[in-house]
Structure formats: C-alpha cells, structure tokens
Amino acid sequence: MTHQVPKPAYLASEGSPIHPDRALYTSIANAPKELVESFTIPIRSGRAWVVPKGNVCRINALLGPQVGDLNLWNLRNPRKRFWAARTRQLHRSHVSVFDRLWSCLPYLRPLVTITGDSLSSYGVDGVGGRVHDLLGSVLSKFNRDMAMLTPHIQDEMRPLWYFMRSESPSTPS
Numbered sequence: 001m002t003h004q005v006p007k008p009a010y011l012a013s014e015g016s017p018i019h020p021d022r023a024l025y026t027s028i029a030n031a032p033k034e035l036v037e038s039f040t041i042p043i044r045s046g047r048a049w050v051v052p053k054g055n056v057c058r059i060n061a062l063l064g065p066q067v068g069d070l071n072l073w074n075l076r077n078p079r080k081r082f083w084a085a086r087t088r089q090l091h092r093s094h095v096s097v098f099d100r101l102w103s104c105l106p107y108l109r110p111l112v113t114i115t116g117d118s119l120s121s122y123g124v125d126g127v128g129g130r131v132h133d134l135l136g137s138v139l140s141k142f143n144r145d146m147a148m149l150t151p152h153i154q155d156e157m158r159p160l161w162y163f164m165r166s167e168s169p170s171t172p173s
C-alpha cells in the first residue's frame with residue numbers, strides 16, 4: 001500500500017502571505033548573529049522569554065531525543081497567540097523551514113517564520129511526517145498521569161467519575 005503525503009487544507013498561490021519571501025528569510029538565516037541570551041530549560045519545566053520583533057530565536061535539543069511544547073504570544077497583545085490547528089491547515093502537520101506559525105482569529109498573522117531546522121537530518125517519512133509536529137496536545141504531568149491514571153489523578157478524577165456514573169450506569173468506575 002502506498003501512502004500519499006498529505007497536502008495543506010488550503011493550497012495558497014505563490015505571493016500569498018502564507019508563503020514568506022524565501023530570499024529574505026534565507027538571508028536572515030545566514031546573516032551573522034550576536035548571542036543576546038542563552039539558557040537551558042530543565043526537564044518537566046517551562047520558561048517564558050521575550051524575543052523582540054526582528055530578532056532570531058534558536059531552540060536546540062541538547063540531550064538527544066526530547067519532546068517539548070512551544071507556545072507563542074504577541075508581546076503587545078497576548079490575545080494574539082499561536083494557533084496550532086490553523087497553522088496545520090495552512091502548512092501541514094509537520095512544520096519546517098519557511099513555514100510560519102500563525103496567530104488565532106480575529107488576527108490570523110504570522111507570529112514566527114521558521115528559518116532553520118537543526119533536526120532536518122531525521123528526514124521525512126512516507127506520509128510527510130517529520131520531527132516538528134502540530135499534532136499533539138500540550139505536554140504536562142497532568143496529561144501523562146491522566147493517561148496512566150496514576151493515584152494522584154484518580155483522586156482528582158473521583159468526583160468526575162462519580163458524577164458520570166450517576167448520569168450513566170455504564171460508565172466505568
């Protein structure tokens with residue numbers, strides 16, 4: 001069985017804002033840069049930082065295979081935030097160089113344009129999958145524990161299960 005590589009939901013013509021000026025962003029990627037700040041985000045934690053307009057932010061995976069979430073907001077208007085679902089529709093499920101990360105409605109503006117991919121050597125699978133995906137939900141201890149139904153989450157879920165059980169006798173306890 002052959003797999004067909006999925007296409008974006010909206011096929012934009014060249015010159016559309018969906019497609020950035022590749023020459024411009026290639027020159028940005030290749031331009032000399034001055035390191036302003038460097039830090040490591042510890043496992044199972046997070047950090048917020050400001051990237052001023054026109055600056056470049058590089059995110060590196062230092063310790064082998066890792067998983068992380070990226071959330072973006074416009075500094076002056078936090079209602080302008082990253083919308084993974086729309087980005088997936090405008091580009092595809094796995095983003096890479098020259099793809100943009102888009103804000104939510106009513107703004108729908110690019111928050112970020114990807115200018116480099118240090119993990120591109122992982123390649124592309126038969127259905128277009130790559131390393132950077134827009135498929136999963138936000139990672140958290142709560143989500144992991146929910147999936148594993150660990151004791152602390154069972155305690156927090158018990159009222160929900162009892163409520164559900166009272167509504168539907170077939171709901172598992």
